[in-house]
Amino acid sequence: MKNGKNPMWEAYQKEIANDHYYFARSCIRQNFFPAAEDLYLKILRDELGKDIYDDARQTSCTGIAYHSGIIPMETTMTVVARQFALMNEAGYENFVCSCVTSFGIYAEILETWKHFPEKEKQTREALKRATGMTFEIPKNLVHASDLVYKFREEIAAKAKFKLINKQTGEPLKVVDHIGCHYAKIFPKEGIGGAEFPYVLAGMIDEWGGAQVDYPERRHCCGFGFRQYLLKSNRGYSVSNSKKKFDSMEPFHPDLIIANCPGCTFFLDRWQYVISEMDGKTYGENGYGIPVLTYEELAGLLLGYNPWSMGLQLHQVAVEPLLNKLGIEYNPDEKYKGVNGLDLGKPELPNTLKCC
Amino acid sequence: MIKHIEALKQDVRFVEGLKSCINCGVCTAICPAAQFYNYDPRMIADTVQKGNEAEIEQLLKSDTIWFCGECLSCKTRCPRGNTPGYIIQALRALSIETGFFIESKQGQKQLAIKRTVGEHILKYGYCVYIDEVNTEMYPEQGPVWDWLKQNRQEVLERLGTSYQKNQSGTLRQIPEESPNDLRRIFDETGATERFEKIETQSALKANEMGMNKNEYFDYLYNDNKEPER
Numbered sequence: 001m002k003n004g005k006n007p008m009w010e011a012y013q014k015e016i017a018n019d020h021y022y023f024a025r026s027c028i029r030q031n032f033f034p035a036a037e038d039l040y041l042k043i044l045r046d047e048l049g050k051d052i053y054d055d056a057r058q059t060s061c062t063g064i065a066y067h068s069g070i071i072p073m074e075t076t077m078t079v080v081a082r083q084f085a086l087m088n089e090a091g092y093e094n095f096v097c098s099c100v101t102s103f104g105i106y107a108e109i110l111e112t113w114k115h116f117p118e119k120e121k122q123t124r125e126a127l128k129r130a131t132g133m134t135f136e137i138p139k140n141l142v143h144a145s146d147l148v149y150k151f152r153e154e155i156a157a158k159a160k161f162k163l164i165n166k167q168t169g170e171p172l173k174v175v176d177h178i179g180c181h182y183a184k185i186f187p188k189e190g191i192g193g194a195e196f197p198y199v200l201a202g203m204i205d206e207w208g209g210a211q212v213d214y215p216e217r218r219h220c221c222g223f224g225f226r227q228y229l230l231k232s233n234r235g236y237s238v239s240n241s242k243k244k245f246d247s248m249e250p251f252h253p254d255l256i257i258a259n260c261p262g263c264t265f266f267l268d269r270w271q272y273v274i275s276e277m278d279g280k281t282y283g284e285n286g287y288g289i290p291v292l293t294y295e296e297l298a299g300l301l302l303g304y305n306p307w308s309m310g311l312q313l314h315q316v317a318v319e320p321l322l323n324k325l326g327i328e329y330n331p332d333e334k335y336k337g338v339n340g341l342d343l344g345k346p347e348l349p350n351t352l353k354c355c
Numbered sequence: 356m357i358k359h360i361e362a363l364k365q366d367v368r369f370v371e372g373l374k375s376c377i378n379c380g381v382c383t384a385i386c387p388a389a390q391f392y393n394y395d396p397r398m399i400a401d402t403v404q405k406g407n408e409a410e411i412e413q414l415l416k417s418d419t420i421w422f423c424g425e426c427l428s429c430k431t432r433c434p435r436g437n438t439p440g441y442i443i444q445a446l447r448a449l450s451i452e453t454g455f456f457i458e459s460k461q462g463q464k465q466l467a468i469k470r471t472v473g474e475h476i477l478k479y480g481y482c483v484y485i486d487e488v489n490t491e492m493y494p495e496q497g498p499v500w501d502w503l504k505q506n507r508q509e510v511l512e513r514l515g516t517s518y519q520k521n522q523s524g525t526l527r528q529i530p531e532e533s534p535n536d537l538r539r540i541f542d543e544t545g546a547t548e549r550f551e552k553i554e555t556q557s558a559l560k561a562n563e564m565g566m567n568k569n570e571y572f573d574y575l576y577n578d579n580k581e582p583e584r
Binding site for chain 2 (some may be wrong): 003025027028030031034036037038046054055056057058059060062063064065067068069070071073077079082104112115116119126127128129130137144172178181184185187194217218219220222223224225226227228230231232233234235236238239240243261269272273286308310312313314315334335337338341343344346347348
């Protein structure tokens with residue numbers, strides 16, 4: 001597959017600055033994978049020697065509220081403009097965001113300002129009136145995974161593990177889930193475009209795994225913004241994830257890696273829900289298919305302790321993956337607090353096997 | 356009052372979203388919402404393209420415009436450069452602006468989103484915050500979330516976060532100037548006005564249905580059925 005589609009992927013390379021970024025955090029990733037963003041910063045700074053600025057004053061881009069229809073486009077544009085102003089104040093010109101929804105929001109606003117210059121003018125005036133701030137548009141806008149992709153060879157060179165099953169010597173079968181707003185809105189903004197996004201596939205290839213090309217590979221995880229946010233509409237969300245799980249199941253994936261914080265969360269938690277509702281599990285021996293973010297995968301391969309990376313906060317147990325990779329871990333440390341404080345253990349699900 | 360179609364044409368998302376629909380149905384074929392709900396984005400594009408005021412008003416009062424999940428898969432696929440997802444954004448904005456959102460159950464639910472995500476942004480600087488998420492409202496979070504919530508100080512410290520601390524980092528206590536800036540931006544750009552419109556119209560509807568503020572929220576957030584009286 002790689003040889004056949006590579007020429008098309010290569011036609012879709014985007015600009016990714018080499019260094020010096022202002023980092024914008026994600027609403028979802030901070031809460032549901034609370035060690036992931038600091039792990040990302042650690043990899044960028046300590047492993048790759050990059051300069052990346054983490055500002056206490058930054059905020060949400062408001063994308064979830066915007067796509068749910070509760071705030072106007074003008075509000076989101078002005079909040080984004082404030083983020084750019086903070087980036088300027090900190091002395092940076094390159095902007096990296098840790099969320100695919102945010103990446104889509106930033107890309108869409110920059111594109112809107114090109115098509116409708118009066119909107120940029122109105123935004124500048126609104127920001128000035130509201131905060132006194134002014135801003136310059138970033139020279140380079142990237143998603144956090146773009147940088148991991150760009151430096152995937154450097155990470156591979158430092159890695160202690162490869163995406164190889166230690167017992168069989170075979171490449172692990174890895175599902176990549178890109179997240180709709182990474183490239184479906186503006187294909188030119190994503191590595192590989194919308195049809196053959198290579199941002200995560202490039203990591204899988206470089207780190208020794210095998211891509212899983214299943215029928216619903218490009219289908220939405222089912223977030224649906226207002227559809228998930230309301231319990232009464234949430235069936236939409238789980239149904240769309242189930243469609244993907246059912247489609248990937250015959251390929252027996254060892255791992256799912258996801259680009260977007262929301263997608264990572266849904267692909268993890270909906271496996272738990274489906275197991276509770278239907279008694280159905282998608283991994284081996286009653287387990288689920290482990291779901292990781294790209295920085296969590298990079299961290300594991302670099303040899304970081306899985307419990308320092310917060311992998312105990314995934315509802316689908318990661319141990320089957322750790323065992324295949326040959327990563328040694330102490331199961332007794334999994335649910336400990338600072339200095340080994342005993343915090344008990346989460347209750348076990350009824351069906352989904354957890355460690 | 357200006358015509359609905361004229362109001363839509365003032366929204367850049369409508370201008371970008373509707374070029375020239377040929378009714379091919381590719382958007383519907385790719386649409387996750389069309390696979391789950393009785394929803395057809397092709398019909399939305401067709402209705403607004405025809406420009407019939409009565410039909411557009413019917414859309415503004417309907418559940419239909421609230422079924423889209425904004426994945427924007429339609430943008431990639433449309434052979435004529437239309438984006439039904441953008442048309443939906445413009446219709447939803449107009450539905451709230453005109454007050455028609457209150458005519459449909461799905462439209463009414465905007466209140467529950469305003470009360471959660473909308474208010475979280477102004478309180479915490481982010482759409483989501485750990486302290487507001489529990490397994491009663493979000494049961495899919497699972498037992499691991501209950502464990503995290505019960506032990507959040509210890510777990511979040513072990514993971515090196517900035518939970519409730521006045522410093523940069525994950526889950527920090529955001530400096531006061533940031534939500535203050537956001538509030539002024541919301542005032543300046545129409546979000547505050549939209550929030551007030553959602554609250555005012557919802558209060559009238561709740562009153563009409565004989566529910567108090569919390570009962571109405573529960574009715575919208577939790578259940579598709581009206582409570583028995």
